[in-house]
Amino acid sequence: MGLIIYLDGKFVPEEEAVVSVFDHGLLYGDGVFEGIRAYHNRVFKLHDHLVRLYESARTIGLEISIGMEEMQEVVLETLRRNNLRDAYIRLVVTRGKGDLGLDPRKCPKPTVFCIAASIQLYPDELYERGLEMVTVATRRNIPEACNPRVKSLNYLNNIYAKIEANLAGVPEAIMLNQEGYVAEATGDNIFLVKNDKLITPPIHVGLLEGITRNTVMDLARAKGIEVVEKVFTRHDVYIADECFLTGTAAELIPCVKVDGRTIGDGKPGEVFRGLLKDFRELTKIDGPVIFE
Numbered sequence: 001m002g003l004i005i006y007l008d009g010k011f012v013p014e015e016e017a018v019v020s021v022f023d024h025g026l027l028y029g030d031g032v033f034e035g036i037r038a039y040h041n042r043v044f045k046l047h048d049h050l051v052r053l054y055e056s057a058r059t060i061g062l063e064i065s066i067g068m069e070e071m072q073e074v075v076l077e078t079l080r081r082n083n084l085r086d087a088y089i090r091l092v093v094t095r096g097k098g099d100l101g102l103d104p105r106k107c108p109k110p111t112v113f114c115i116a117a118s119i120q121l122y123p124d125e126l127y128e129r130g131l132e133m134v135t136v137a138t139r140r141n142i143p144e145a146c147n148p149r150v151k152s153l154n155y156l157n158n159i160y161a162k163i164e165a166n167l168a169g170v171p172e173a174i175m176l177n178q179e180g181y182v183a184e185a186t187g188d189n190i191f192l193v194k195n196d197k198l199i200t201p202p203i204h205v206g207l208l209e210g211i212t213r214n215t216v217m218d219l220a221r222a223k224g225i226e227v228v229e230k231v232f233t234r235h236d237v238y239i240a241d242e243c244f245l246t247g248t249a250a251e252l253i254p255c256v257k258v259d260g261r262t263i264g265d266g267k268p269g270e271v272f273r274g275l276l277k278d279f280r281e282l283t284k285i286d287g288p289v290i291f292e
Ligand code: PMP
Pocket: 035, 158, 184, 185, 186, 187, 188, 189, 207, 208, 209, 210, 211, 212, 213, 246, 247, 248, 249
């Protein structure tokens, strides 16, 4: 059975959910989006995702035609129409239809759509075994040009890095910033554990302020783990006790090899396992309910 999609005020079958070839989201990557998860009949951290969406829109000078409360209802209603209690949700706002020039003033109305689909989780095996990464040559966008904090539709920077990872035959890549400090993976934030401390790069390094990242830092502090946001290099990754990635789709995923170096004892660590357990508990109670 096909999905029901929210598109510009209507719920339509997926065959009818089409946007114009003149949409600047398509022509120029001009727009913003969120990837969100629903678990156990609740939309996890929905408020945080909506805040980030509207903040990204503000920076690119895009006025979203509907308010945040209405947008929350769009997400919940999309899930209801598809009878989904556990799902991956893609919420997108583009600059809308314009002419072939890039001037956003020629785009009178943003395009808004929301897709909710059953999720294909990563295989359990990957969480138990851990994944391998390489550092790639493509540097993360500099904040002064295309700020990684803005979750825009322009993902070419990350896609270049993903292609490098693909060519190296590994599932993920570490991206450095211009100075050579570790920034993040192609679609996930990065954490290290060293001497029982949890370490992650600060926002100013140039990375997306991940909602899972913030959640994991809160969970760690709640269990008495010291959390440090500081810049670090590949050397710090190689000598870490543990390394893992965080993101809405991946949740927390362990990384056991980087650039051919085994991290820690080459197995997902204890801190990682504890935090993943706490994270999964939190998904049972956080966020607005879908079906009352
Ligand atoms: N960094 C990048 C580049 C991403 O695309 C994502 C996924 N949205 C993340 C980090 C993780 O963010 P979140 O935890 O909010 O999904």
